[in-house]
Amino acid sequence: MTRLQVAVTGLGVVAPGGVGVKEFWELLTAGRTATRAISRFDASGYRSRIAAECDFDPAQHGLSPQQVRRMDRCAQFAVVAAAEALADSGVSGEAPPERVGVSIGSAVGATISLEREYVVLSDGGARWEVDPRYAIPHLYHHLVPSSVAAEVAWLAGAEGPVALVSTGCTAGLDAVGHGARLVAEGEVDVMVAGASEAPISPITVACFDAIKATSPNNDDPEHASRPFDALRNGFVLGEGAAVLVLESLPHARRRGARIYATIDGYANRCNAYHMTGLRPDGVEMAEAIRLAMAEARMPVDEVDYVNAHGSGTKQNDRHETAAFKRSLGEHAYRTPVSSIKSMVGHSLGAIGSLEVVASVLAIHHDVVPPTANLHNPDPECDLDYVPLVARERRVDAVLSVGSGFGGFQTAMVLRGPAGGGR
Amino acid sequence: MTSAATATPALARGTARAVVTGMSAVTAIGVGLEEYWRNLLDGACGIRPITRFDTTGYPIRVAGEIPDFDSARVPSRLVVQTDRWTHFGLLAGELALADAGVDPAELPEYELSVHTASGSGGNEFGQRELQALWAEGPSRVGVYQSIAWFYAATTGQLSIRHGMKGWSGVLVAEQAGGLDVVAQARRSLAQGSRIVLTGATEAALNPAAFTSQIAGGMLSAAGEYLPFDEAASGFLPGEGGAMFVVESAEHASARAARPYGVVAGHAATFDPAPDTGRPPGLRRAVETALAEAGVAPSDVDVVFADADGRAEADAAEALVLTEVFGPRGVPVTTTKAATGRLVAGSAALDVVTALLAMRDGVIPPVVNVRRPAVDLDLVLDRPRPAALRTALVLARGYPGFNSALVLRAAAPN
Numbered sequence: 001m002t003r004l005q006v007a008v009t010g011l012g013v014v015a016p017g018g019v020g021v022k023e024f025w026e027l028l029t030a031g032r033t034a035t036r037a038i039s040r041f042d043a044s045g046y047r048s049r050i051a052a053e054c055d056f057d058p059a060q061h062g063l064s065p066q067q068v069r070r071m072d073r074c075a076q077f078a079v080v081a082a083a084e085a086l087a088d089s090g091v092s093g094e095a096p097p098e099r100v101g102v103s104i105g106s107a108v109g110a111t112i113s114l115e116r117e118y119v120v121l122s123d124g125g126a127r128w129e130v131d132p133r134y135a136i137p138h139l140y141h142h143l144v145p146s147s148v149a150a151e152v153a154w155l156a157g158a159e160g161p162v163a164l165v166s167t168g169c170t171a172g173l174d175a176v177g178h179g180a181r182l183v184a185e186g187e188v189d190v191m192v193a194g195a196s197e198a199p200i201s202p203i204t205v206a207c208f209d210a211i212k213a214t215s216p217n218n219d220d221p222e223h224a225s226r227p228f229d230a231l232r233n234g235f236v237l238g239e240g241a242a243v244l245v246l247e248s249l250p251h252a253r254r255r256g257a258r259i260y261a262t263i264d265g266y267a268n269r270c271n272a273y274h275m276t277g278l279r280p281d282g283v284e285m286a287e288a289i290r291l292a293m294a295e296a297r298m299p300v301d302e303v304d305y306v307n308a309h310g311s312g313t314k315q316n317d318r319h320e321t322a323a324f325k326r327s328l329g330e331h332a333y334r335t336p337v338s339s340i341k342s343m344v345g346h347s348l349g350a351i352g353s354l355e356v357v358a359s360v361l362a363i364h365h366d367v368v369p370p371t372a373n374l375h376n377p378d379p380e381c382d383l384d385y386v387p388l389v390a391r392e393r394r395v396d397a398v399l400s401v402g403s404g405f406g407g408f409q410t411a412m413v414l415r416g417p418a419g420g421g422r
Numbered sequence: 423m424t425s426a427a428t429a430t431p432a433l434a435r436g437t438a439r440a441v442v443t444g445m446s447a448v449t450a451i452g453v454g455l456e457e458y459w460r461n462l463l464d465g466a467c468g469i470r471p472i473t474r475f476d477t478t479g480y481p482i483r484v485a486g487e488i489p490d491f492d493s494a495r496v497p498s499r500l501v502v503q504t505d506r507w508t509h510f511g512l513l514a515g516e517l518a519l520a521d522a523g524v525d526p527a528e529l530p531e532y533e534l535s536v537h538t539a540s541g542s543g544g545n546e547f548g549q550r551e552l553q554a555l556w557a558e559g560p561s562r563v564g565v566y567q568s569i570a571w572f573y574a575a576t577t578g579q580l581s582i583r584h585g586m587k588g589w590s591g592v593l594v595a596e597q598a599g600g601l602d603v604v605a606q607a608r609r610s611l612a613q614g615s616r617i618v619l620t621g622a623t624e625a626a627l628n629p630a631a632f633t634s635q636i637a638g639g640m641l642s643a644a645g646e647y648l649p650f651d652e653a654a655s656g657f658l659p660g661e662g663g664a665m666f667v668v669e670s671a672e673h674a675s676a677r678a679a680r681p682y683g684v685v686a687g688h689a690a691t692f693d694p695a696p697d698t699g700r701p702p703g704l705r706r707a708v709e710t711a712l713a714e715a716g717v718a719p720s721d722v723d724v725v726f727a728d729a730d731g732r733a734e735a736d737a738a739e740a741l742v743l744t745e746v747f748g749p750r751g752v753p754v755t756t757t758k759a760a761t762g763r764l765v766a767g768s769a770a771l772d773v774v775t776a777l778l779a780m781r782d783g784v785i786p787p788v789v790n791v792r793r794p795a796v797d798l799d800l801v802l803d804r805p806r807p808a809a810l811r812t813a814l815v816l817a818r819g820y821p822g823f824n825s826a827l828v829l830r831a832a833a834p835n
Contacts (some may be wrong), residue, residue: 016451098691109573114630118552119556126557128549128553128629129629132479134639135634136610139637157638157695160691162690163602166594168574181609202550206560206567270588272581276568359492405569406578408590
């Protein structure tokens with residue numbers, strides 16, 4: 001098994017509740033929720049009419065009118081988050097372009113633009129044979145989500161391996177894991193890794209309505225996302241992006257970079273069971289956790305914080321709780337577990353990267369973000385989910401997990417910087 | 423504790439000999455490995471008028487459509503739950519496993535992985551659901567949209583269908599993703615997988631996706647895909663692709679499987695932004711992949727080119743091949759003029775085709791090209807017999823991806 005130990009040296013975030021790492025962390029540690037009634041389109045005909053939206057003005061973040069026209073909202077988020085991460089790391093110019101790669105996760109790519117343009121081409125769905133005369137020049141840029149990773153690569157000046165990782169709702173974790181793997185293998189010195197999603201569009205909201213995956217708590221959006229709560233009734237769709245700068249430890253040390261944390265373990269397994277369903281036993285997620293811990297060479301009782309998937313669906317939170325008990329044993333009961341989806345919603349492919357950033361910040365600040373809206377304990381979810389209020393405690397080691405459509409189960413293990421350089 | 427820098431490079435990069443032991447192809451000139459291969463060698467061309475929708479009023483009306491794809495070859499429950507792209511993937515996956523002689527049920531489930539690439543996901547399914555939403559209302563969107571349209575659908579369905587629980591993934595790098603997943607397959611072996619089902623399929627011939635491609639301005643308005651030809655005017659899309667089985671040489675040998683060949687080297691690069699004045703990354707991808715394989719340019723017996731079909735891109739590729747291999751230094755061919763450009767599916771199909779070419783000692787010809795505009799040793803008109811030990815497969819992906827893969831014949835035991 002390979003050794004990871006890859007340094008995180010820069011962070012960037014576009015999240016509901018605020019653009020930027022500082023705003024993101026303030027929201028999380030205050031236990032505030034950014035879920036609200038959908039404002040991005042008229043959602044009055046939908047079962048779930050709530051979401052965690054970003055207040056985001058691309059021009060304010062330096063995107064030119066040409067870039068805004070060319071890029072879907074998902075790509076815009078990615079580029080703005082990447083710019084913050086690169087500036088934070090100070091890595092620009094420190095590695096030759098050939099030694100810099102990009103790994104960006106997204107589950108549904110440029111959905112908003114594809115849907116918007118479909119409506120034009122098809123005259124509002126009236127025609128199956130759409131009218132190519134109404135196609136905008138950038139339509140192919142939207143059809144292939146590889147363009148999202150490409151936009152980040154152009155920004156970063158990356159000429160090494162570049163890819164979009166698209167494993168549904170674990171894409172955010174898998175993209176960072178992939179990036180860390182390439183650094184550890186020596187393929188690159190620097191990886192710009194993260195994920196972005198902008199799924200708040202009619203088709204995405206409708207498709208989750210159809211399977212009743214999202215919460216219908218339309219009358220109380222701020223309290224709709226209720227991971228691990230007995231009254232939880234589905235996830236709340238979110239949007240946003242998070243990008244990390246990853247470097248080999250020697251590279252980061254040589255240039256005197258601030259090392260927030262190291263990514264020490266990463267594993268992904270599939271349940272091979274159902275595209276959306278989860279067995280209650282959590283076996284495959286537990287296996288992913290076991291492997292990530294083994295790669296990190298970390299005994300289970302060293303885990304200080306578990307950053308959960310915690311989507312707030314009935315089956316997920318039960319599945320995940322079982323997976324924690326199965327993999328961490330008695331230590332699962334002694335470890336704080338929380339879900340930031342209670343505050344920023346579930347941004348599909350992006351959320352895994354937002355959760356990695358939250359995990360890094362938990363290490364950096366020695367604070368565990370809470371699970372908001374957790375008022376009613378569920379007998380099936382009987383761990384310490386850090387209800388409502390952030391908790392100060394020493395955080396040296398974090399386990400972050402994700403679970404997604406397709407059966408993907410992913411686990412990542414992070415450690416504080418060796419030598420206590422905080 | 424060892425650091426990453428001191429980890430065994432070969433193991434870390436997954437270069438412990440990975441071999442291909444089972445293959446399939448789903449294309450406009452044949453569904454199934456041997457049917458495809460026979461027709462390719464016969465010079466068949468699958469570019470025909472599109473029949474999947476009424477193309478009246480479309481500026482381009484031909485593509486490499488798979489005629490009469492028999493969806494009865496896909497489990498009926500999955501036919502309705504998945505897009506056509508996944509239908510191709512499910513059939514190709516099943517055929518590849520059968521060709522490898524692998525029954526996943528007999529192997530440890532966590533040691534079985536799936537890695538697919540996708541260019542644009544479940545297009546036709548997505549358009550149908552968009553139409554339902556916009557013409558009839560949100561409640562008409564079906565329960566399978568959430569699992570059929572997204573790029574991970576094919577990997578997820580293959581994992582479930584064959585009980586494969588090991589590390590699995592999905593890469594999107596337009597065409598180049600179809601080669602990059604082979605590198606993921608090698609990484610899976612390094613992580614402990616025994617069997618990796620990998621490759622890519624594509625289906626983007628529904629009206630909305632086809633229109634998106636027309637809008638991209640890269641297709642041949644003349645309706646002819648003539649890569650490297652004086653009349654080159656762009657490419658034409660096709661549908662389909664290939665899946666194949668990758669395992670370690672040791673595992674293949676232990677179960678007495680006969681490998682088609684060895685995955686010897688891979689590299690992925692990205693072109694700099696157009697305004698930087700820096701050179702594109704294709705040459706570096708080629709040289710890095712050859713170096714990793716421990717292969718000199720003179721050892722390469724055939725190149726499966728990207729063969730974009732636009733004059734400028736063809737010239738750029740020809741320049742790289744001339745710089746690396748010398749003037750007319752290596753035979754060059756492509757399958758895309760026969761099948762259409764299958765995005766990630768073409769890169770995967772070229773892996774399969776290169777290994778078939780090695781097996782039978784023959785290079786398939788580029789169909790339709792008569793007047794090369796570049797000074798390359800293009801294999802034209804008819805198959806060229808040749809002893810092939812080493813092949814290079816290239817793929818460039820929109821916008822700016824480059825990937826190169828080196829395949830070698832399996833060493834005789």
